[in-house]
Amino acid sequence: MPRQADHDRRRRQIAEAVWRLAVGGGLEEVTLRQVAAEAQVSARLLQYYFGTRTDLLLGALKILNDDAEHRARERLALLGETPGMHAIVRGVLLELLPVDEERRTRHLVYAAYFVRFLTDPDLAGVARDAPRALEDLVAGLITQGQDTGQVPRRVDAAAEAAFLVAGAEGLQSSVLLGQRTADEAVAMIDHQLARVFTPTPA
Amino acid sequence: MPRQADHDRRRRQIAEAVWRLAVGGGLEEVTLRQVAAEAQVSARLLQYYFGTRTDLLLGALKILNDDAEHRARERLALLGETPGMHAIVRGVLLELLPVDEERRTRHLVYAAYFVRFLTDPDLAGVARDAPRALEDLVAGLITQGQDTGQVPRRVDAAAEAAFLVAGAEGLQSSVLLGQRTADEAVAMIDHQLARVFTPTPA
DNA sequence: GCTGTTATGGTTCGATCGAACCATAACAGG
DNA sequence: CCTGTTATGGTTCGATCGAACCATAACAGC
Numbered sequence: 029m030p031r032q033a034d035h036d037r038r039r040r041q042i043a044e045a046v047w048r049l050a051v052g053g054g055l056e057e058v059t060l061r062q063v064a065a066e067a068q069v070s071a072r073l074l075q076y077y078f079g080t081r082t083d084l085l086l087g088a089l090k091i092l093n094d095d096a097e098h099r100a101r102e103r104l105a106l107l108g109e110t111p112g113m114h115a116i117v118r119g120v121l122l123e124l125l126p127v128d129e130e131r132r133t134r135h136l137v138y139a140a141y142f143v144r145f146l147t148d149p150d151l152a153g154v155a156r157d158a159p160r161a162l163e164d165l166v167a168g169l170i171t172q173g174q175d176t177g178q179v180p181r182r183v184d185a186a187a188e189a190a191f192l193v194a195g196a197e198g199l200q201s202s203v204l205l206g207q208r209t210a211d212e213a214v215a216m217i218d219h220q221l222a223r224v225f226t227p228t229p230a
Numbered sequence: 231m232p233r234q235a236d237h238d239r240r241r242r243q244i245a246e247a248v249w250r251l252a253v254g255g256g257l258e259e260v261t262l263r264q265v266a267a268e269a270q271v272s273a274r275l276l277q278y279y280f281g282t283r284t285d286l287l288l289g290a291l292k293i294l295n296d297d298a299e300h301r302a303r304e305r306l307a308l309l310g311e312t313p314g315m316h317a318i319v320r321g322v323l324l325e326l327l328p329v330d331e332e333r334r335t336r337h338l339v340y341a342a343y344f345v346r347f348l349t350d351p352d353l354a355g356v357a358r359d360a361p362r363a364l365e366d367l368v369a370g371l372i373t374q375g376q377d378t379g380q381v382p383r384r385v386d387a388a389a390e391a392a393f394l395v396a397g398a399e400g401l402q403s404s405v406l407l408g409q410r411t412a413d414e415a416v417a418m419i420d421h422q423l424a425r426v427f428t429p430t431p432a
Numbered sequence: 433g434c435t436g437t438t439a440t441g442g443t444t445c446g447a448t449c450g451a452a453c454c455a456t457a458a459c460a461g462g
Numbered sequence: 463c464c465t466g467t468t469a470t471g472g473t474t475c476g477a478t479c480g481a482a483c484c485a486t487a488a489c490a491g492c
Contacts, residue, residue, distance in 0.1 A: 052349060053345065053349065055258055139345055142344065143254075187418060194400030197404075198397055202396065204344075207362060216392060216393055220393055
């Protein structure tokens, strides 16, 4: 049945198999044969759609990354018309937590790739910018919060933003490792946000 | 030259080779042959000292873990006779940051094992308790700080301790990924500690 | 000074890996 | 309807993997 193949769909189907295997046992388990079996296609198709194994690893990560951005925007849009800084910051930080199966898988896949990011420039290029961008975004929102009196002037917006993001990432690890539930992590984020977003007198 | 072999030394020599390879390319690179070459011993010796590859991975992690605890205690002892809560908490949190080559390697090795912790009970057993123990330790120190007037009564010791640990772990990731320097991360920890450890009036 | 255990090197085997190669049905465009 | 590209399955090859096996020097204890 050629010529009517949906390339994007096929690539996604294969990429998802890569994710599942990576989550289950690290990149070591992501072998061409295993991916083929998991995606229920022939090994030949992996070569056709992605090329070499290195390309497959890179391609599957790219799709994961594009997904992350796309879904995050969707969810943030769901916050309503004029969400308020507090709610937006909360939404951004929740993207970093494994609060549902989608985000759990995503962060676990990133974890499986982690050490590779340090040595493989191609992989690093895909996932490099996100964390810094998040910090800047949060910092901007906190600054806006200061201008509208929701955040005290005395807080250092950049420092607080960076530590909130770092805290969310640390909580992510602890949830993935089963040391606390996602709900507990969310509650801890809210606790910190309540500290930062304090209606200031004057 | 038998009978005068120092088993602990040999095992450490091999474990360090495992760490280097894991840091360089993940557990995928930790093959018996590569470890043998890196440690400059024959593959046969790996079997002799560790057994199967699974055992090797587990054994190398155990040694890493024991090292972590031992070295942390050493460094905390170096703080002096009566360090004060603030200094101890700072020391504990700095153990989580890649501030030197030793700790950088350690945390990268943990990162390489990460996804395995979720599915392999043996591996999980080795590294499971540490984070919770750290949180409790920090929480206790903050509570003591409250009793001695170094920390305001209004802070939630447990919540703040957990978030400090989470923040340190998030900063760890960002330093490993080269998004900021270890010094910057330390400065951010100090910024947060200054907020918590505020001499309280009355 | 034998003897048995300890520490080590080397080799081999079946399995699996990534990648290249071979084949061919199904459709598109002329 | 014919033809060439597209999408796919299957097979094969050399390399490498983990693990078992074979060998043996060096020392310890008697």
